[in-house]
Amino acid sequence: MSTNATKAERVNRQFxxxxxxxxxxxxxxFEYKEAPVPTLNPGEALVRNLYLSLDPTNRIWMSDxxxxxxxxxxGEVMRGVAIGIVEESKxxxxxxxDYVTGLLGWQDYALLKDNQANFVTKIxxxxxxxxxxxxxxxxxxxxxAYFGLLDIGQPKPGETVVVSAAxxxxxxxxGQIAKIKGCRVVGITSSDEKCQWLTSSLGFDAAINYKTxxxxxxxxxxxxxxxxxxxxxxxxxxxxxxxxxxxxxxxxPLCGLISTYNSTSPVPGPYNFGxxxxxxxxVQGFIISDYHNRWHEAIKDIGEWxxxxxxxxxxxxxxxxxxxxxxxxxxxxxxxxxxxxVKVS
Amino acid sequence: MSTNATKAERVNRQFxxxxxxxxxxxxxxFEYKEAPVPTLNPGEALVRNLYLSLDPTNRIWMSDxxxxxxxxxxGEVMRGVAIGIVEESKxxxxxxxDYVTGLLGWQDYALLKDNQANFVTKIxxxxxxxxxxxxxxxxxxxxxAYFGLLDIGQPKPGETVVVSAAxxxxxxxxGQIAKIKGCRVVGITSSDEKCQWLTSSLGFDAAINYKTxxxxxxxxxxxxxxxxxxxxxxxxxxxxxxxxxxxxxxxxPLCGLISTYNSTSPVPGPYNFGxxxxxxxxVQGFIISDYHNRWHEAIKDIGEWxxxxxxxxxxxxxxxxxxxxxxxxxxxxxxxxxxxxVKVS
Numbered sequence: 001m002s003t004n005a006t007k008a009e010r011v012n013r014q015f016x017x018x019x020x021x022x023x024x025x026x027x028x029x030f031e032y033k034e035a036p037v038p039t040l041n042p043g044e045a046l047v048r049n050l051y052l053s054l055d056p057t058n059r060i061w062m063s064d065x066x067x068x069x070x071x072x073x074x075g076e077v078m079r080g081v082a083i084g085i086v087e088e089s090k091x092x093x094x095x096x097x098d099y100v101t102g103l104l105g106w107q108d109y110a111l112l113k114d115n116q117a118n119f120v121t122k123i124x125x126x127x128x129x130x131x132x133x134x135x136x137x138x139x140x141x142x143x144x145a146y147f148g149l150l151d152i153g154q155p156k157p158g159e160t161v162v163v164s165a166a167x168x169x170x171x172x173x174x175g176q177i178a179k180i181k182g183c184r185v186v187g188i189t190s191s192d193e194k195c196q197w198l199t200s201s202l203g204f205d206a207a208i209n210y211k212t213x214x215x216x217x218x219x220x221x222x223x224x225x226x227x228x229x230x231x232x233x234x235x236x237x238x239x240x241x242x243x244x245x246x247x248x249x250x251x252x253p254l255c256g257l258i259s260t261y262n263s264t265s266p267v268p269g270p271y272n273f274g275x276x277x278x279x280x281x282x283v284q285g286f287i288i289s290d291y292h293n294r295w296h297e298a299i300k301d302i303g304e305w306x307x308x309x310x311x312x313x314x315x316x317x318x319x320x321x322x323x324x325x326x327x328x329x330x331x332x333x334x335x336x337x338x339x340x341x342v343k344v345s
Numbered sequence: 346m347s348t349n350a351t352k353a354e355r356v357n358r359q360f361x362x363x364x365x366x367x368x369x370x371x372x373x374x375f376e377y378k379e380a381p382v383p384t385l386n387p388g389e390a391l392v393r394n395l396y397l398s399l400d401p402t403n404r405i406w407m408s409d410x411x412x413x414x415x416x417x418x419x420g421e422v423m424r425g426v427a428i429g430i431v432e433e434s435k436x437x438x439x440x441x442x443d444y445v446t447g448l449l450g451w452q453d454y455a456l457l458k459d460n461q462a463n464f465v466t467k468i469x470x471x472x473x474x475x476x477x478x479x480x481x482x483x484x485x486x487x488x489x490a491y492f493g494l495l496d497i498g499q500p501k502p503g504e505t506v507v508v509s510a511a512x513x514x515x516x517x518x519x520g521q522i523a524k525i526k527g528c529r530v531v532g533i534t535s536s537d538e539k540c541q542w543l544t545s546s547l548g549f550d551a552a553i554n555y556k557t558x559x560x561x562x563x564x565x566x567x568x569x570x571x572x573x574x575x576x577x578x579x580x581x582x583x584x585x586x587x588x589x590x591x592x593x594x595x596x597x598p599l600c601g602l603i604s605t606y607n608s609t610s611p612v613p614g615p616y617n618f619g620x621x622x623x624x625x626x627x628v629q630g631f632i633i634s635d636y637h638n639r640w641h642e643a644i645k646d647i648g649e650w651x652x653x654x655x656x657x658x659x660x661x662x663x664x665x666x667x668x669x670x671x672x673x674x675x676x677x678x679x680x681x682x683x684x685x686x687v688k689v690s
Contacts, residue, residue, distance in 0.1 A: 060623075066589075068623045235618070244411075254622045269614020273580070277599045277630035278405075278413045284629075285622035 010037045013321055014107040017072045021062055023264050024332060029062065030078060030106075030325040043114035045094040047084035049104050052321065052342040053135035054328045055081065055169070056233070059261040068287045078106035080324075082344070083123070083134050099123040101134050106324055108344060119289060128303075130315075136339040137173050137302050137313045144255060144288040145173035146298035149231055150181075151291075152253035152284050157182030159228035162219070162245075164238050166207065167194035169313070169339035170255060173302075174231045175204050176311045183229075186222045188215070188238060194337055202312060215241045226250075234259045236267070243272035246279050254285040262332060314338030321345065355382045358666055359452040362417045366407055368609050369677060374407065375423060375451075375670040388459035390439040392429035394449050397666065397687040398480035399673045400426065400514075401578070404606040413632045423451035425669075427689070428468070428479050444468040446479050451669055453689060464634060473648075475660075481684040482518050482647050482658045489600060489633040490518035491643035494576055495526075496636075497598035497629050502527030504573035507564070507590075509583050511552065512539035514658070514684035515600060518647075519576045520549050521656045528574075531567045533560070533583060539682055547657060560586045571595075579604045581612070588617035591624050599630040607677060659683030666690065 011034040018031040040046055061072045061079050072079050082104035086094050091114065094100070102120030104110040112120055123131075128138045136142060148170075155161060161178040165171045166187025175185045175198065187198045187207040195207035206222035208215060219227070219242065226247035232239055235257030246252075260267040276283055291298070305311040314337050318327045321344045330336045356379040363376040385391055406417045406424050417424045427449035431439050436459065439445070447465030449455035457465055468476075473483045481487060493515075500506060506523040510516045511532025520530045520543065532543045532552040540552035551567035553560060564572070564587065571592035577584055580602030588597075605612040621628055636643070650656040659682050663672045666689045675681045 066620060066623055068625070257619050257622060260619060266616045267619070268616055269618030271611045271613055273614030273618075274602050274605060274612070275411060275630075276628060277602060277632075278411055280413070280630045280632055280635060282627065282629040283621060284627040285620075285625045287622075287625055290625060 010109075011035065012037045012107055012109040014105070015078045015321070015325060016075055017062060017078050018074065020064055020074070021059070021262070023262050025059060025062065025262075025325075025329060027325040032322075035107075037109050038111040040088055040090045040111070042090050045089040045091045045112040046087045047100055047104055047110045047112055047120075048087050049082045049084040049108055049110060049321075049344045051083040051132040051135060052104075052106060052324060052344055053081040053140065054324065054331060054340045054342060055141070056256055056258045056261065056331050058328060059258075059332070063261070068289075078324075079103055080106050081135055081140050082110070083131060083139075084110060094122070099127060099131070099134070101139055106321065108321065119292065121295065132315065132317070132339075132341050132343075133306075133313065135341060136169060136315065137306060137311055138299055140288055141169035141339060142173050142302045142311075142313075143291065143295055143298040145170045145177060146302060147288065147291045147294070148253040148255050148286055149174050149177050149229070152286050153229040153231060153251050155181045155183050155229055158184070160184045160186065160223050160225055160247075161229045161231065162186045162188065162223065162227050162242055163231040163233070164188045164242070165233035165256070165258065166198055166204070167337050168233065171231070171233055172198070172202060172313065172338060173311060176202055177302075177305075178229075179203050180305060180310055184223075184225075186219070188242075197314070197337055210238060216244070219245045229253070231255060232257075236260060240270040240272050243270055243275050243281075246275060246281055248279050250279060250281045252281060252283040254283055258332070316340050318342045355454075356380065357382045357452055357454040359450070360423045360666070360670060361420055362407060362423050363419065365409055365416075365419070366404070366607070368607050370404060370407065370607075370670075370674055372670040377667075380452075382454050383456040385433055385435045385456070387435050390434040390436045390457040391432045392445055392449055392455045392457055392465075393432050394427045394429040394453055394455060394666075394689045396428040396477040396480060397449075397451060397669060397689055398426040398428075398485065399669065399676060399685045399687060400486070401601055401603045401606065401676050403673060404603075404677070408606070413634075423669075424448055425451050426480055426485050427455070428476060428484075429455060439467070444472060444476070444479070446484055451666065453666065464637065466640065477660065477662070477684075477686050477688075478651075478658065480686060481514060481660065482651060482656055483644055485633055486514035486684060487518050487647045487656075487658075488636065488640055488643040490515050490522060491647060492633065492636045492639070493598040493600050493631055494519050494522050494574070497631050498574040498576060498596050500526045500528050500574055503529070505529045505531065505568050505570055505592075506574045506576065507531045507533065507568065507572050507587055508576040508578070509533045509587070510578035510601070510603065511543055511549070512682050513578065516576070516578055517543070517547060517658065517683060518656060521547055522647075522650075523574075524548050525650060525655055529568075529570075531564070533587075542659070542682060555583060561589070564590045574598070576600060577602075581605060585615040585617050588615055588620050588626075591620060591626055593624050595624060595626045597626060597628040599628055603677065661685050663687045
């Protein structure tokens, strides 16, 4: 798709939310549409999407559960974080050629209104290399890991940090930051290959394949001094099991509950809920948009750590917007390492 | 019982824990025993108990659930907070005539060892009036309310505070401190009489009888701006219902889970657990012994507020140690207002 084509020649490929998933997401929950490329009113800008980030939280937005933003409406373009380049602008703050990231949606072109409703942030030069790191460690997943661990978790050197979905985009960065902060780090993940990657490549002290080992005894072995921070991405029975290993005054940054998103019936909280009282635990939910004003702090530190080789990220790059409805299933079948990104065109 | 009697003439009435309750506490879970009054070794002191505090947490200590202190062993004197007077002392820090409070047990006489294992604190003159306020608002329940609300809950003027077991010893003080701090205060309790007491005598803005009203709609009416702090003493379905009214960044100081203590099967956490994430809620357990070093802060403020008439407490005083095994049931059948105390002899 050439940027020199006239608007009339171009289409805006979009995926709309057609139906709210019942249980697992199905490709048929999305509807493909070719819309005209938007024209601009004063104050607006047109962004062409380059990379689309696929994240577990997308599943939340597709549902109508009580959530931290309004759900995506049926018939609306599917919400998603992306990296794009400004093609046209009638907004004095954005120039053609600027790179931006934010809630640009599952589409080729996003229209940015004056009101900043899309949480768009300009990516200032020097650009990250690779550029798509701006939706990974230098973007929403890295910043999530950073504030969730440091601001909510408050790690101290020598403490033990356990993280679930440890080979995921957020979990893998959580573990690496915890190592930088002098903690013992134990990852919970779903394959021996991922365990190997966490300990060999990322420096985790231990990794547990919860699908093939008894999590309870594996945690006892891997955490001889108990668990001070459990960075939770999954909820469910794994949360329950980790809770039984918590130390006094442990912290649980609650980042995600992916094990529950596809449930078709009400999911109870952990049976070990009473331990929050007995062990004086702090369980605290957070959403990264709350840290919008402190974003730069995280980017500065993570950028520095990446230069020093202390934070690495694996990516799985899928070619073509058309594949997004199928590829998103990978987030839920535990079949990927690192950050899942769609190269839009 | 005269303090002039020789030790040989005196007995130490004790209630031992005979069996761990299955479900509700039964009187037969305790065994009555008459033991000799202890004799002192160097460093020890002998305390005669005057008032014994009955508290929901006693039920935890009787069980072998994972808890914040070792459970009471079978055959051991039942643990309890009491007020006593030093009768004899071979400890330079305690003089005969000193009043103390701490874990003195369900007995006439407590032997204080050198090691302070009983969390004993001297009650400095001027003594509270009534003296038994030292196990109420000027003691463990008042200090629990104070730090749970102020340190964990962090109330701001204009916020809405909901408290469960609101007519209990802790809950009633929580609500009054929240009013002092400029909050809207809503109590959840179990009778119209208690509701009346909370709103008429203690200044609660609203009170809900959860036994006769639909809690969900009553909360919606009583909390038009949502709930910022839920001070929870009960857990269970009430916690679940209140959670659905939480505002963004709400706090839940988790003080007790009395609805679960008598359960004979595992109790799940709240079905609304996911809202901790969506609403960025902080759920934090606390135990008042963690605040041992800051005790005086609470006593100073609460004492001042009591003088100003801003904190009131009702007491139910039961005469005679013999009645403790029966009276403790009142904590669980919701049949009392304020603080339940046994006058030992």
